[in-house]
Amino acid sequence: MNRRLGVLISGRGSNLQAIIDAVAAGRLQATIAVVIANTADAGGLARARRAGIETVVLEHTAYPSRETYDQALVAELRRCDVGLVCLAGFMRLLSGTFVEAFPNRILNIHPSLLPAFAGLHGQDQAWRHGVKIAGATVHVVTPELDAGPIVLQAAVPVEDVDTADTLAARILVEEHRIYPAAIGIVLDGGWRIDGRRFVRS
Ligand code: GRF
Numbered sequence: 617m618n619r620r621l622g623v624l625i626s627g628r629g630s631n632l633q634a635i636i637d638a639v640a641a642g643r644l645q646a647t648i649a650v651v652i653a654n655t656a657d658a659g660g661l662a663r664a665r666r667a668g669i670e671t672v673v674l675e676h677t678a679y680p681s682r683e684t685y686d687q688a689l690v691a692e693l694r695r696c697d698v699g700l701v702c703l704a705g706f707m708r709l710l711s712g713t714f715v716e717a718f719p720n721r722i723l724n725i726h727p728s729l730l731p732a733f734a735g736l737h738g739q740d741q742a743w744r745h746g747v748k749i750a751g752a753t754v755h756v757v758t759p760e761l762d763a764g765p766i767v768l769q770a771a772v773p774v775e776d777v778d779t780a781d782t783l784a785a786r787i788l789v790e791e792h793r794i795y796p797a798a799i800g801i802v803l804d805g806g807w808r809i810d811g812r813r814f815v816r817s
Contacts, residue, residue, distance in 0.1 A: 618699025629660015638796035
């Protein structure tokens with residue numbers, strides 16, 4: 617499989633940093649071909665530049681529709697010969713067109729044990745719900761939000777003294793561990809999608 621990654625961000629980019637670090641340390645055999653942000657404010661852009669990675673800002677506000685925006689995203693990813701797209705805090709819904717352009721070749725990291733607490737602020741949802749175990753999920757992206765086949769999950773305990781913030785910080789440590797690991801698993805191949813199960817053979 618083409619081991620060139622396109623990482624899409626909207627914010628601080630700590631998961632991007634974990635991927636950069638894993639590549640630099642030789643724990644992940646991949647090349648980050650491009651980092652694309654939908655806003656010039658994304659803090660992660662500086663992380664990419666520091667690592668010498670090409671950055672592209674595609675402001676979604678400059679496009680008349682989701683469809684045209686997604687076409688522009690796909691064009692940039694193709695220009696950079698990206699084989700696997702990694703959403704890392706990319707706060708945009710993706711159209712079916714985008715998902716179909718990279719079938720089973722888009723991953724997302726979500727800060728909850730899916731299918732619990734999909735959508736925004738998964739950590740906060742879990743804390744408010746009062747669960748005793750929370751966690752993070754890396755999944756293959758399908759047109760339905762936060763619902764694709766699960767590649768890896770990690771669980772963390774929720775302590776009585778936790779706030780939503782301390783819980784989010786504990787989950788984030790696991791995000792940074794499992795995202796590069798899941799990318800490696802997907803790039804290595806030898807897996808299939810069976811129903812909604814991601815199965816390694
Ligand atoms: C992470 O919590 C991730 O799970 C979610 O968005 C957040 C992005 O954080 N999808 P960062 O930009 O990677 O620091």
